[in-house]
Each structure stands twice: as structure tokens, then as C-alpha cells.
Amino acid sequence: MEKKFILTAFNYEHAKFLVTNYHSQMNRLVIGGNKYSLRHIGEFNLSQIKKTAELTSINNVKLFVNVNKIMHNRDLNSLEFFLKELDDNGVDGVTFSDLAVLSIVKSKNLNLLLEYITETTITNTSFSKFAFDNECQSIELAKEITLDEIHHIAENKKSQISIYLHGHLYMYQSVRKLLNNYLEFQKKDIEQKDYFLFDSERKVYYPIIENEQGTHILSSNDLCMVNYLDKINIELIDGLKIDGFGYTESNYNDIIATYLIAYKLLIENPNKYQDNKNDFLNEIKTNNPQKKFSTGFFYKETIY
């Protein structure tokens, strides 16, 4: 079975758990935990990155580090240093959105694979050609396109294609500290709380997070495609990402387990997958009662 899954790790111990248990289905492990990564789920210092790289290497899993924020000039020198360190410490690749990363990796001849991920803008086949022309191995498609569009891109791809299969749906990022600005205006202090924006017209709650990178707002639903795996032309897709952001480590592990069982069943016994697919969804729903799930834009055509 081809290794397709892209998983994210909370910390070294978690990385070890994932790699040990799932290396046969895991294409890639992605870690954040540095000042250039957005919405990461755990901290990884350099020695932990190095240990993780050793672990992934012997288990034939690729290790990618997220350096996916939009870079400013003040970031460039330290970014270059950091990328060199990643290269020196056995990291296989980086996921990036800012062309500064591409520029440094190429101009310094770093031996790092490149995956281009902007989350919202990689919406068509030309990005795959762009990736190929610019020596990036892979792109992760935007979450705002339909499954038909995903298939069309995958049929015409020039690079590897990853899709986001499960996890939070990011929809807004600002450098402005909006929570702090608003609470200051309201003469309140920001507290260690889980904040939400209530949309009274749609009666939904959007998680809002503020950190050193600014403000992030997420959709009220998480993407969950566990019961639609049979609809995806998996042959054409190189990477299937299950993201842990917004979950506890144990809930995330359960979700991964469900997907891997579902996927294996789909490959080995498609009829049985059909019979069980709603059970997979229900399992995830039951284990995560605080979350709402949807199929995102896979079956929703936007207007403009």
C-alpha cells in the first residue's frame, strides 16, 4: 500500500508514537513549533527536531518542518540560519508559503524538499506547474476548492499534490492583535481563555486565537472526510493530511486511528468500507462532541 498520510506531531514523544505505530501508512510527519510556523500544535527545539529526524529516517517516513508564515525582512537572517540548521540536522523538507523560503533554499543549495502551502490561494493546476518549474516537490491545495477541481488539478499535475483531509479550517489571519485591541477598547484584559466570535445571523461560533503572530480565525466546522474516502481518486493524490491543531493529543490519535482503519478497509474491501463508513464518522463525532464537522468545500461551489 502506498504511503499517503501526512500527520502532525505535538512533541517528540508523540512523534515517536506516530512513527512507531503508523510508519507503514505515513508519507510524512509535519512538525511546527518554531517562530516561523503558523498554528502549530507543539514546541520542537533543535535537539528534538534532530531526534525526530533520526526516528523518521530509520522508519522511512519523511520529516517536514512548517516554516509557513509570511516573512518580513527582520525574519530573513534568522530564517536562513534556521533553514541551514534543519538541513544539517537531517530534516527532509519544509512546508512554506513565502517565496523567501524558496529563495533561501535554492540560493544556499540546501538539501531540503519543498512543499508550497498557502492554505487559501493554491486553487488551480498552474500552481503545480509553478512548483515543478521552481523545484518544489509538492503543493497542498487550498481548502476552498471542490473535489471535482481537486481531481482536475491532480489529473494535470506536474508536481506531487497533497490535500487537506481532516482538521480545522483556517479562514483569516491578521498581523493585528484584534482580541487585544478590542478588549483594550472595552477596558478589559485578555485572559487565558478559549475565545469565540458569535455570528448571530448564522448562529455559529468561530474560534479566534491570538498569539505572537497576530490573530487567527477559524471556521465553525472542522473538515472531516472519513466517510467520503471512496469519492476521492486517491490514486491521483500523493498526500492526505490529518491535522492535529485544535485537538487534544489523545483525540487526535483516535482520529488518526479511525482514518487509517477506514483507508485500509477501502483499499482491501471497498464494499465493507461502504457498509462501515458512517460508523467511522460517528466514531469521530462521538469522540469529539465539542466539534462540528463538515465536508468543507469539497461539494460546495462558491460564487463570485
Place this chain on the structure above:
Amino acid sequence: MKKPELLCPAGNLQKLKIACMYGADAVFIGGIEFGLRSNSDNFTIQDIKEGVEFAKTYNADIYVTTNIYAHDNNYKGFAEFVKDLEDAGVKGIIVSDPGYIEICQKVAPKIEIHISTQQSAANKYAVEYYKNLGAHRVVLARELSLEEIKETTNGVSVEIEVFIHGAVCSSYSGRCTMSNHMTMRDSNRGGCSQSCRWEYELMYKEDDQYIAVELDQEEVKFNMSAKDMNALREIPKLIEIGVDSLKVEGRMKSFHYLATVTKIYRQAIDLYLKDPDNYQVNPKWELELQKAESRETYTGAMISDLSKKGQLFGNQYQRNTHEYCGYVLDYNEDTKLALVEQRNHFSIGSSVEFFGPENDLIEIVIEQMYDLDMNPVQRVNQPLTNVYIKVDNKLQKDWLMRKAVK
């Protein structure tokens, strides 16, 4: 000292002409497809040709926005479109999609590639990378401070454009899909429903319950809405840095806005270039800009201030202090009658101001007004009605008339 281009927006052919007349060095417009702003009027190819010809008489360049992030079904007709733009004499396209860039380079190589702010280029390496991809110009992300603009401009060998005035996204451009999620309208294909300008209640979760945050001012809800950009005071620094193009936002904005903003920045740029040592911001310029603005303005990121001062909490939709009410079609020096086309009601006794591209304001109270048969008129309520207004000061064709909003 390099003279920067003053680049202004136009939503239709008439506005393009106004922008040229009031001092724009270049005007950006949108075609029927491929550009963000589905709700703007937008130009047919015939309009674009006419616009380019008109702009030539003012030595102004025309750029066309094709800055959507396409889906695979948004390529149909693009090659023909950019070929037509090239034939029409359009100087450049403002673009973010790599597929569009490649097509343009292939079929319309004379057209310059300007990387849209939708790419949120925020550092010198990224800007240089776009140059190597064939970009002639990069529009910088609107999150940069003057210091960052300086480092970036000095560090690269490609033209740099920055926004100086108008509405801004509070998110990184291209990285906001709230509109998609909330209304199914694709923000990156021109469908943005401006969800950042809506009101939300700030809540927190405790023991699985959503609880409203206690507020000092209950009536002021949360939003993401940023004040509009206003960099009038930073013009000297931007010129000293050597920024190539200074851009005013607003293809959907009114004649009045366009004429006023273009005129003021034209004056500021010219005055600084002429006599930098004695240059001062004229307080009248700021008053003029206020007359046309529909939201409060702030300099924001450019002066490294992204605090609450730049947010529009509460008073989002401040009305402009003045409104556009007439367009001067002709002026007769002998009779001292101005022929004015009505754009908003006025009457005998209304205090109005006339202004053109270069003059100071002419303020009058309307005392005599006639229809085309020279019958006295008391008030003009019907849009596009032509009337004669007695004005003792000399006016010129294409000047605008406005009045204070009560």
C-alpha cells in the same frame, strides 16, 4: 529625487477620465472578468481602448487588474483578453495567479507584470524572487512599516508600489476566506462579502458553555474592520525612499472621492518635489480628504501602529462630511452661468463648493438657478437634470460641485 507615479483607481470610463484630469500618472481599471471586485462597473475592451487613448493625452498609463486566484475553469478567454489588452495599449496587468502570469508572458509579452498585493509580498527576498519570475513591479503587502518598505525598496532591482490611501483588508491579502465560509462567496475571485465589517459577539467557553465577555460598551460589538489607509503625511518619506508607485485604492468609490483624493496627492507630491526643504502638509489637504472619506482613516502599519487606534470599533460607517452633487458641463464667462448636471439634490440657498484639478475651492450660496429654457428653478431633485447656476467666479468644464452633508 525620483518622481513616483501617482496611481489611481477607476471603476468606469468616466472615472478614468476624471482620474487623468485630476492628476493621476496612471490609472488601474478592471475588465469584465479576471479581476477582484465583481461588483464594480468594470470595462469592456472597447472602453479600455478608449480609456488608453484618453489617458495618452494626459501622458498617463493604464493598468488592468487581473488579480483573482483562478480556479481551473477561470482560464477560458484569458489569453485572448490579455492579447486584446496588449493591442489596446494597456501598459501592465496587476496579477497574482501564476497561470495568468505565464499566459500573459507568452501571448502578450509587451504587457508588464505587476504582482498584486494579493500575494502579500512582505520581504526583499520574495520581491526579488518575483522579479526573477519576470515581474516588472511588485505591490507590497499592506502590513509593512516605512522602515520595511525602505529595506525592501533599496534591496531589490524591481519597481515597488505601495498603497497610500483607501480601504484595506485587515488580514494579509489573499489569506482571508471568511467570505467563502460565511456566505459561499469566493473572496479570492472577487466575491468578497466583507465579513470583516460585520459585527460579532465576543464569547468565551467555560465548562462547555459559551459566555459573553462582559463589556464596557455593550453596544460596540467585535469586528475585524480596519480604518482606511491615509498616508498623506508620509509622502515625503515614500518619495525619499524611492518608491516607484503610490497607489490609491477604490475602483468602487465615487467621482467625488476619486477627484478629491487624486487632486490632493497630486498637489502634495508636486509640492514636495519642487521644494522639499520648505514642504509642509497643507492643513487644507487633510480637510479635503475628510470631505470625501466614508470611514475614518489612519496611517496604521506604515507608522508601525497596529493598535486599537487603527480599528473601527463602533463607528464604522461615518458619512462623508460632503457629498458630490453636480458635474460642471460648461461655464459662460459673459453670463457667469455654469451648466451643471445634477448628481444629488440641491436648491436655492444651498451652500456648495466647486473644485477642479488645480484651483482652490470656490464656495458659494446658490442664489440664481435656471432650467434650459431660462425659467427660474427652486430646487433640483432629479438626477442628471441640467441646470444653469449663477457663479461669479470663473469655473471650468469638468469641475465638480459638492455640498456639506447636514
